[in-house]
Amino acid sequence: MRFLVRRRVVEADGDTLLLAEDLEQRDPALAQLAAAAVAGLPPTGPELRRKPLTVVLPAGSGPKVVRHLCVEDAGSSLHAATRAGGEDEVGRTNLFKYVLRPRV
Numbered sequence: 001m002r003f004l005v006r007r008r009v010v011e012a013d014g015d016t017l018l019l020a021e022d023l024e025q026r027d028p029a030l031a032q033l034a035a036a037a038v039a040g041l042p043p044t045g046p047e048l049r050r051k052p053l054t055v056v057l058p059a060g061s062g063p064k065v066v067r068h069l070c071v072e073d074a075g076s077s078l079h080a081a082t083r084a085g086g087e088d089e090v091g092r093t094n095l096f097k098y099v100l101r102p103r104v
Contacts, residue, residue: 009034 004010009030011018024031063073069081082098084091 001010001012005012008020008026009023011020019031019034020026023034063071063078066072066077070077070079072078079098082095084095
C-alpha cells in the first residue's frame with residue numbers, strides 16, 4: 001500500500017485509502033484496472049470476450065444418494081450425517097481422521 005501511495009495511485013486518509021481523484025486523467029489504463037479490481041471483474045484481455053464454459057457430464061454419472069445425508073460417487077463415499085460438538089474431543093478426532101484419510 002505504501003508503494004501505491006508513493007506512486008499517487010491511492011491517497012491515505014487516516015485508516016482509509018481512496019483512489020486518487022486525478023488518476024483517470026494521469027493514467028487511464030491504471031484507473032480501468034483499479035475499477036475492475038474493486039468490482040471483481042476481469043480487467044482486460046480475452047476473458048471479456050470469452051463465452052462461459054459449459055461442462056456436460058455423461059448421462060448416468062454423478063453421485064448416488066445411498067441414504068439420508070450419505071452419497072457415493074466414483075468409488076468414494078461421503079457421510080454428511082457425521083458430526084462432533086465443540087467439546088467432543090474424541091468425536092472431532094474421528095471426524096478429522098475420516099476427512100483426511102486417503103482414498104482406497
